[in-house]
Amino acid sequence: MSRIATTIAAGLLFASASSLAAKPLPWKDAAAQPKNLTGDFAEAVMSPVVVTLLGMDRVRFIRDLKYRDTDEPQVRMDLYLPPAAKEAVPIVLFVHGGSSIEVQPKDWGIYQSWGRLAAASGMAGVTFTQHLGFPKTEVPQAAEDVARALSFVRANARTYRLDPDRICMVVYSAGGPMLAPYMVNAPPWLKCIAGWYPFMDIRQSSFHQSSEKPETLLAFSDILKLDEPGTKTPLYLVRAGADQIPTLKDTIDRFVVKALETDYPLTVANAPGSPHGFDNQVDSIRTRELVLGTLQFLRGRLGLDAAAQPRGKTAKN
16 A cells, blocks of 8 residues: 555545645636645645546635534635526535544545536535544534535525525545435435445444444444435445455445345445545546546436536546
8 A cells, every 4th residue: 555545544534546746726716725734645635536527617616605603714615606507506515534624625626626526517516624533533523514514505595596405415435424314314405415435334443433422333324224214315326446444345335235135226336446535546437437427426316417417538548
């Protein structure tokens, strides 16, 4: 495992297969790299997603909204809006993995580009910094932040020309347990959920075991939600075939088996040989397929014309 991969895997965030320097962000209004974000970790997370769509440089960007009552200046939200929307647009909320609010995850290049990818695809991309932490995981507080973020975009939908009744949520890595409250009997306005290399069972994570109460481990382990009766929320699940995070890939594999047994509305996409955080580290045909596939899944579930989905550049391998 490379030095970057080792550093980041220890933090339940993103890893890379090789020591790559961060690519410069191509947008004139790109947020600056957070001051406390340095070294190998900064190189990995500040690189943009490998897919580029037409219009990403022209999205409307609204920065640092206070989405909940707090004196912490880092706990803020950014909106990425389609440049020429004539009516209210659906919303995609992006939930980052375990980190520290001091390094401002919403300003990382990977999330800036996911927000812009959503906006260039006709949706409002919403990124925000929340309290999901490391090494103390802070799952209940993070779940409250996610709920507050959803409430904020719905309450302020008219101001920003958003559709409060068409929302999807995408989580990453240690953000996996944030799916649990929304997998069964979700509000009707939540049309779908998606996870990129997420923890689907935090009962077997040593970080969560040492941080959370037993009842929290049960309440936020996604795999246990498969046994609950009720309306199931469609899920698009991306697996990194060479994921380095201890126990994470096994949680996905066990979840998939049980989801199929219980006939959960699941779409599974595997990236063979790819590491944790591959969406901004591995420029391949398969990575591009999965990024574009995620966007198409979101558009379809949000009622947008899938045929109008913008296409990315062609990968070399």
